[in-house]
Structure formats: C-alpha cells, structure tokens
Amino acid sequence: MARSGTGGSKAATLNDVARMAGVSLATASKAINGRDQVAPATRQRVIEAAEQLSFTPNSLARSLIAGRTGTVGLLTSDLEGRFVIPILMGAEDAFGAGQINVFLCDARGDTIREQHHLKALLNRRVDGIIVVGRQTDPRPSLGQGLPVPVVYAYAPSDDPSDVSVTPDNVAGGRLAVEHLLSTGRRRIAHITGDPEYAAAQDRTIGVRAALAEAGLDLVGDVMMSSWSEHWGRAAAGMLLDQHPDVDGIVAGSDQIARGVIDTLRDLGKRVPEDVAVIGYDNWEVLALNSRPELTSIDANLQQLGRTAAMRIFDAIDDGEPDPGVHHLPVRLVIRGSTIERR
Amino acid sequence: MARSGTGGSKAATLNDVARMAGVSLATASKAINGRDQVAPATRQRVIEAAEQLSFTPNSLARSLIAGRTGTVGLLTSDLEGRFVIPILMGAEDAFGAGQINVFLCDARGDTIREQHHLKALLNRRVDGIIVVGRQTDPRPSLGQGLPVPVVYAYAPSDDPSDVSVTPDNVAGGRLAVEHLLSTGRRRIAHITGDPEYAAAQDRTIGVRAALAEAGLDLVGDVMMSSWSEHWGRAAAGMLLDQHPDVDGIVAGSDQIARGVIDTLRDLGKRVPEDVAVIGYDNWEVLALNSRPELTSIDANLQQLGRTAAMRIFDAIDDGEPDPGVHHLPVRLVIRGSTIERR
DNA sequence: CTGTTAGCGCCTTCAA
C-alpha cells in the first residue's frame, strides 16, 4: 500500500517506460518530448505507458546535459522588510511564466550567510541571481568573477559595472510636490524619516527641486528622524506650532503620514481642506484605513521585481548586461488626503 | 577578459582538477570529499588544483547519484498575505541550517497554477513540500499518491491523513480573555472580522469558553464583519452606544483594535483606564505605533514555519508522518492598551 | 521510423 511519505518503489524512469512500451530508450525519449521522428502509434503507446507508471522526467538529468538548470537564485538580505516581498512576487511571477523556478535565500543581513548562500546557489548551477536589498542605499557588489549574471534590485550595487534596478526616489519627491502644487497648495513642508537612508535624501532632493522650479521655498526645514507614526505625530505638532499657515505636507512614508494626520485632527485641522497630506510607499493597509484615505507615491515594486527578472532573462540568453543603476518610474496614487471628496 | 555575465570558459569540472593535479578522476573525488584512502600529499595537490580552477562541485550530478537533491518546495497560495511571510522565514531558516535549499512557488490562489508548480517541483525531485495557506481554514489536500512527504502550514489539509500545523486560535481567544480578566475587567465584548474565516470562529469559541469558565457572559453579541480598521471604528461606536459600561474589548485583529482605540479616544474614553483593548496577530507596525501600544496575541508564525520544516526533515529521514492537524501554541504580548503605565 | 552509442559530472565498487 503506497503510503504518502516515503512511498514504496522509486519513481519510474524513462527506461521503465521504454520497456513497458516495448521500445528503446531513445524512442521513448523522442515520443515523450514531441520529437517528430516517431510513428503516431508508437508515440501513443509510449505516452500510455508513461501515464501508467506516472512517469515524471527527471529535471536533474536533463539539466546535466543541457548545461542550464532553469533555476535562479533570489538572494535577499532581509525577508522581514516589507519592500522585498513585492519584489519577490514580481520576480517569481515573471520567472514562473518562463518555466523557471526560484531558490529563495535569506541572508538575514549577515555577510557570512550571504557568501554561504551564494556558494550553495552556484553549486546548484542556477542560471542567474537576483540580489534584493532592503534599502535603496548601495550595497557591496558580489564581485565580478561570477559565472552567472547577477542583477541587484532595490539596493543597487556599489560597483557601476554591475546591473542594478532601483526606484526613482528623486522623481517620487518631485511627483509628490507637483501634485500638491496642482491642488493649489503653496506653503509646503516636508517631514521624512531617517537621514541615514538614501531614500530620505533622494526624496528630499526631488521635493526641493520641484519647489524651486515653482519659485517656492520649503516651509521650515526638512524634518528628518525616523520612519514611524510616532515621529509623524511629533513632527506635525512642532511644524504646526511654528508654521500654522502650512497648507501641504509631504511625508516620507505612509507611516509618517498617518501620524501627521492624527496630529492634524487633534489640532482641529481638516484634511485635506486646511492641509493636504501625501504619503510614500502606498502601503495599502495603512493608506486605505486612514481617515481620510491617503494619497501616496507607489514605487511599483512588483514591476521592479519583474524588470529584474527580465534583465536576468536577457543576460542568460543574449549576454548583453547593460550595466549601471537603472532608476524605475514611480506612480502617484490619489486619494482623499489631498483632494476633497465631492 | 572574463566579463561578468556569461563568462568565457565553462565552469571547471572534477576532470579538469584531476588532470591538473596529475591524478585520476576517482582519486580527485576522494581527495575533495575527505575520503581517507588517499595520501596526504596527493590530497594537498588536488585541493590546490581545485582552488586554482575555482572548482565547484556540480550538485546536479551528485543529486542524480544520491537520489536526494537537498531541496524542498515551498508552495504558497498567496505571497501577499502577511501571514505567509514569517512562516516562510522560519522554514527557510530551519532548512538553511540543514544545508537544504528552498524553491519558492506562489500559486496566487489559482488551483491550476498550483498543480503546475507541484509538477515542476516533482520534476526537480524536491525531497519534500511545505504548503502554506493564507487562512487557517482547511484547504484541499494535494492528494495521497505523492512520492515525497508534504506538510501543510497555517491552512491545514482537509484530509486528516495529511500532516498539518496551524496556530491554536481557540487557545488565543482564551488567552485574550484570561488576560483581561486578570486585569480586573468583567464587562467584556468581542469585535472580530469576517465570519467566513475559521480564525474568527475559533477565536470566538475560545473567548466564549474562557468567559463561561469565569461565570461571565459576553457584553452584547459578537460583532463580526471585516478585518479592517474601518470596521473596528464603526463597531466600537455601536458597542459603546448600546453598552457604555463595557470595560474590556477583545479585537479579532490588530487592525480592528486600532480602529476600536481610535473611536474610544473620539468618545473620550481612556485606554486602558476606562476600557482595555487587546488585539490579535501582534503585527508590530500597527501594535507599536498605536496610542497606547497594543497588547496582542502572537501566533508564533516563524516558529510554526520552523516546525513545519522539522516535520519535513523527520519525514525525509525516518518516514514517520504522525498525521493530523497539530495546533501550535500562541503567546500573549502585553503592552499599554491593557495595563496602565506607572 | 527505430535502435545503438556516447556522453553530461560525479561517486563507488573492485582490482591492481
């Protein structure tokens, strides 16, 4: 009786199928793989035998011959970070469509473990590797000598001869300000997260640039501290204290935006009538449950994952790397925190 | 010049190493794998040659011989769901420690795609499969005939002869009530999510049981609707309207709890002095940014992932399935929403 | 159309 787990007899091999169908190994192979040098009747017999034995071709053997495994490694530094998940999804999706399977490796921010995983991936002869970082700050390159193409996603490599894809945070900052301007705001402030993050710096650059182009200045200084709701609340309090006439706030993250909105309500300011607030990340759990719902910048991370996958595809086939850091477009998602409901 | 991507000459094979070291293939193999029938000097020479050529043993060839690949499949129905991620992390971690690599497959809730991925995993000769669902409701079994052990995590299989691990939601409900009771609350209400979810039902059972044991009744009916902050706000409004004397609320999720707390503040109720609120999931982004921070039930999902991995390990080695649904313990995390800060 | 032969890269007897 075939118990589930370690079920009795081993998996059927092509040899078994051939014998059962009364043909040679080679013929069975051709029949199964749809080669056209085989009589219809024979093919039919082989296929039936295969079904009978519930034959499954052994990918290992195939890969050994082909020199390609149809697998790629997804090397992440931190699965916990919520930015890597959509990227993973996008990549897995793109590869899945191309009959490629994905090895998931989480280095947990540890270089040793990363090296260890890298080695394992190479032993397994993956056809390519995507390295997904948790921040947009550049990270150390895995090096140039690797036998397979590598693409860095989200966190670009610090070596310009590597291929990297990362969201365009400067454009995101611009987009946020341009949107606020388009709703008639003129006294705009910027509250954002940890200044150690490139994301904070880049978005700020975009914010400043867009304001400058409109001939405006930021209201107060950029307020930078942490990516939390707590900071959003505190900063908004200080801001309104010093500049009660502010009419638009660009928050560096949706969490900060939530905090900002909380404080504004506490202070009796209406959003968006008195002050418009725009977040960043379009993290739906936060954005959709906010009162009012949060306008935000979406970094298209799933798309970014797909793009990384495509670049690996190309590198595997053509071998045309196109090195450098590629900044991918971001997207404005408009909700009630910047535009009044009618 | 060895360009990064599809770098020049192919990877070195054991044959190359043997030739360079001036020994036979067999001897090289023994030397590299630490077999003891080889002279120290010879071994040294082989190892040096291997390093020179940066030789990497081809896992495919090894697996072909060994009949085990040292890989497992992680078949998830929905990567987006935030519950699968910690489970993934736990499993990946446990396997990583055992030199096993993980194939990640996201079926996106589609049965066809799931079958497709399953087939691919079997072709690749994974040694085992973990199926991770996004809800705790039972899901269809993959079937009994599979040639490798399967463990279902979070969403148990509907076939009791399969092995499943899932959090103990009934115990979670109990735990929440017992905690509120221990802080002196007696008029306890329960606001939870979608009644279609087993999670909502099971937690409610636990809540009722714990109250009954204390000789108490729930204040009002269980309020079930959706897992959102919006619902938490609305429900709390209705509840306080009908039962202004309530002094403890068990929320079915942290999101609901956040909504509840929001409304309580709007109504001028102090948390936890007037009303204690406990959430569920211990989703830190929400729990830690709440005012006050949220007491919650943590389902130990990472541990659950590890457990699933362990069971696969065991099944691969021993072949002792121990079928049935195993309910894993949950954990209370106490914060400011149920206990006053001193 | 079908079968025979030679590997893919590696490990493991078994002789020498």
Added chain:
DNA sequence: TTGAAGGCGCTAACAG
C-alpha cells in the same frame, strides 16, 4: 594508495 569501469536518468548524434 591509486586507477579503471560502471552507472545515476536522460538526450543527441549517428547508424540501421
């Protein structure tokens, strides 16, 4: 202590 030979499961030339 070393090497030659067989085979893991499959495919891709070749002959028949």
